[in-house]
Amino acid sequence: MTEKEKMIQMILENESIARYRRIEQLINDNKELKGKIGELKNIQKQLVNAKEIGKTEAVQSFQKRYDDLLESIEEYPLMSDYLALQSDINEMLQTVVSIIEDGIEKDFE
Numbered sequence: 001m002t003e004k005e006k007m008i009q010m011i012l013e014n015e016s017i018a019r020y021r022r023i024e025q026l027i028n029d030n031k032e033l034k035g036k037i038g039e040l041k042n043i044q045k046q047l048v049n050a051k052e053i054g055k056t057e058a059v060q061s062f063q064k065r066y067d068d069l070l071e072s073i074e075e076y077p078l079m080s081d082y083l084a085l086q087s088d089i090n091e092m093l094q095t096v097v098s099i100i101e102d103g104i105e106k107d108f109e
Contacts, residue, residue: 007096011096014092016085016088016089016092017089019081019085020082020085020086020089023078023081023082023085024082026078027078027079027082030076033073033076033079036069036072036073037073039069040066040069040070040073043062043065043066043069044066046058046062047059047062047063047066050062
């Protein structure tokens with residue numbers, strides 16, 4: 001087994017990732033929640049665009065809609081766990097990327 005395969009296996013066997021994937025499947029099976037998440041992503045894109053072009057009133061409006069919808073989504077059972085796991089997993093992956101980058105840099109020195 002190559003080092004890459006070992007790392008992939010280790011990530012896939014991580015309990016946090018396994019729990020995240022189980023919760024994600026439950027979310028994907030819930031059409032109402034999935035729709036709200038899709039709507040949240042669209043509002044987020046509009047919010048970013050409004051910020052980039054300096055539309056202050058639009059930013060405030062989109063931010064309010066975003067916050068309200070996010071609060072509504074967070075009321076679903078398991079969503080707080082899902083979001084916390086997502087954050088933890090992102091941190092873990094950033095650490096893995098950093099380790100790989102450091103290894104590559106050392107190889108070039």
